[in-house]
Amino acid sequence: MGPIAAVIGAVASVGGTIATVNAQKRASRLQQQQQQLATRQSQRQAIREAQIRRAQTMSSAQALGAVGGSAVAGGTASLNSQLGSSLGFSSQMSGLSNQIGMAQNQANTASAIANLGGSVFQLAGGFDAFGKGKGSNADLLAGVA
Numbered sequence: 136m137g138p139i140a141a142v143i144g145a146v147a148s149v150g151g152t153i154a155t156v157n158a159q160k161r162a163s164r165l166q167q168q169q170q171q172l173a174t175r176q177s178q179r180q181a182i183r184e185a186q187i188r189r190a191q192t193m194s195s196a197q198a199l200g201a202v203g204g205s206a207v208a209g210g211t212a213s214l215n216s217q218l219g220s221s222l223g224f225s226s227q228m229s230g231l232s233n234q235i236g237m238a239q240n241q242a243n244t245a246s247a248i249a250n251l252g253g254s255v256f257q258l259a260g261g262f263d264a265f266g267k268g269k270g271s272n273a274d275l276l277a278g279v280a
Contacts, residue, residue: 148254153249159247163240174229178222185218234242
């Protein structure tokens with residue numbers, strides 16, 4: 136019954152590892168989608184605020200009779216510059232979040248593979264498989280110390 140249980144355990148370990156890796160990849164994709172939605176909303180909000188400020192500036196300039204003045208043009212250019220800066224920043228943050236998610240996914244995959252390798256190593260007899268009757272793990276470790 137021992138070898139059968141070992142094979143069942145190995146199959147369960149492999150199946151569990153594959154399911155874990157697939158779930159982590161799906162979670163990573165969903166996290167990226169969430170970040171992209173948040174970025175787009177932030178960008179739309181920044182554009183909306185810039186349009187409101189531009190309209191307020193034009194309204195104030197018109198009320199003062201300074202519609203064609205250089206101050207209005209400079210103020211509008213400043214608003215456009217601030218909008219560009221805000222959009223660039225949010226795009227950079229979104230890109231970094233995506234890279235972080237991918238790195239975490241790679242780390243999780245590597246960890247799952249390492250755990251699977253450890254399970255296979257133990258199934259194959261662990262360190263005892265190297266000695267083949269020449270001593271136990273404790274004897275091997277005692278010789279190292």
